[in-house]
Amino acid sequence: MTVTRGLEGVVATTSSISSIIDDTLTYVGYDIDDLAGNASFEEVIYLLWNRKLLTKTQLAELKKELAENAELPKEVLEHFHMYPIQEVHPMAALRSAVSLLGLYDKEADIMEESANFRKAVRLQAKMPALVTAFARVRKGLQPIPPRKDLSFAANFLYMLTGNEPDSIAVEALDKTLVLHADHELNASTFTARVCVATLSDIYSGVTAAIGALKGPLHGGANEAVMKMLKEIGTVENVEPFIREKLEKKEKIMGFGHRVYRKGDPRAKHLREMSKKLTELTGEPHWYEMSIKIEEIVTGEKHLPPNVDFYSASMYHSLGIDHDLFTPIFAVSRVSGWLAHILEQYENNRLIRPRADYTGPGMQKYVPIDERA
Numbered sequence: 001m002t003v004t005r006g007l008e009g010v011v012a013t014t015s016s017i018s019s020i021i022d023d024t025l026t027y028v029g030y031d032i033d034d035l036a037g038n039a040s041f042e043e044v045i046y047l048l049w050n051r052k053l054l055t056k057t058q059l060a061e062l063k064k065e066l067a068e069n070a071e072l073p074k075e076v077l078e079h080f081h082m083y084p085i086q087e088v089h090p091m092a093a094l095r096s097a098v099s100l101l102g103l104y105d106k107e108a109d110i111m112e113e114s115a116n117f118r119k120a121v122r123l124q125a126k127m128p129a130l131v132t133a134f135a136r137v138r139k140g141l142q143p144i145p146p147r148k149d150l151s152f153a154a155n156f157l158y159m160l161t162g163n164e165p166d167s168i169a170v171e172a173l174d175k176t177l178v179l180h181a182d183h184e185l186n187a188s189t190f191t192a193r194v195c196v197a198t199l200s201d202i203y204s205g206v207t208a209a210i211g212a213l214k215g216p217l218h219g220g221a222n223e224a225v226m227k228m229l230k231e232i233g234t235v236e237n238v239e240p241f242i243r244e245k246l247e248k249k250e251k252i253m254g255f256g257h258r259v260y261r262k263g264d265p266r267a268k269h270l271r272e273m274s275k276k277l278t279e280l281t282g283e284p285h286w287y288e289m290s291i292k293i294e295e296i297v298t299g300e301k302h303l304p305p306n307v308d309f310y311s312a313s314m315y316h317s318l319g320i321d322h323d324l325f326t327p328i329f330a331v332s333r334v335s336g337w338l339a340h341i342l343e344q345y346e347n348n349r350l351i352r353p354r355a356d357y358t359g360p361g362m363q364k365y366v367p368i369d370e371r372a
Contacts, residue, residue: 003356008258012190012351017048017339018182023262027182028052036269041152041177041332042066045124048182048339049117063151069125070146070155072133073104080137090327091214093134095207101126102203109201116345119202120338127334128152131327132159153177156331160320168280169318172273173328176311179266180329182336184259188212188219192337193344197351202341209337210330216253219326219333224253225312226322229289238292246300254309255297263304270310277317286313 004010018027025032028051046054046062102108107115133143144159153174157165192209213219232241257264278287290313294305315325
């Protein structure tokens with residue numbers, strides 16, 4: 001057998017959802033630059049699930065369905081109060097809450113195509129409420145119900161703060177949701193497909209995906225980036241801090257990518273939003289520090305920043321708690337997970353790779369009384 005560690009370069013399936021070819025990311029053939037500059041997140045959800053752009057009528061209908069399904073069951077809200085609220089990471093809370101949602105969906109185990117699409121809408125709609133409700137409960141605040149007159153991005157910010165967000169904040173979050181929506185066969189998406197290939201249900205697939213996204217080598221990188229920026233503190237401290245890291249051969253989060261070689265095409269969009277938001281909030285040093293770090297790391301290691309690097313300072317400028325960065329990633333990426341889950345169901349085959357055994361050869365069982 002030929003072993004490829006981490007399955008790097010291995011083609012595991014066919015998909016019509018997204019592609020990464022020559023460092024260009026597309027959703028159903030649409031360049032991410034085109035979508036990030038023009039499409040709303042709601043449009044991207046529909047595109048990923050249906051493989052085509054929607055009409056104005058279809059957009060209105062999708063927004064209506066998402067709004068009508070955004071509220072959480074009271075049992076799920078009550079469950080947040082049972083968590084060790086000050087110790088638990090929001091990703092652990094989200095993982096548990098999504099699993100819990102499946103208990104209150106009467107169609108959870110109905111595998112018909114129409115039922116799976118309805119469940120996809122319900123789950124996508126409820127993700128912002130799960131994240132924002134937990135964020136408020138842990139601060140001793142009451143969760144805020146969603147509003148039916150706000151967009152997906154605006155509703156998230158409203159439920160988080162209780163204040164109607166300004167247009168630049170909504171634009172920034174909406175663009176981030178578009179950029180994070182799907183990314184071919186990444187670790188969490190592959191996890192979701194492996195799970196549902198057993199014909200397990202959608203809630204199990206998304207719960208498994210959240211578990212994979214939780215890791216710092218996947219979705220947790222943006223939180224680690226902000227931790228690094230806070231540790232550095234000032235622009236003047238950037239060079240000695242980063243050069244010491246490089247000398248010690250320590251990993252600098254937010255740089256490099258398993259698939260991209262010339263650079264992550266999503267990073268430039270978040271770089272622009274980071275610059276704009278840090279200036280508006282009167283904290284341009286976060287952006288200036290990031291630029292300086294990029295100059296050193298890319299210059300020395302030839303590693304360009306990935307999507308996580310500038311999303312950190314952008315989320316911080318929106319006033320979002322740092323440990324909520326990865327849950328927001330999940331709020332977006334669930335659209336891609338659901339698209340892949342639905343695609344897996346359409347033409348399913350159990351995913352069952354092999355392992356190259358490296359343990360001892362054939363051994364003979366020794367009775368316990370005869371063992372040394």
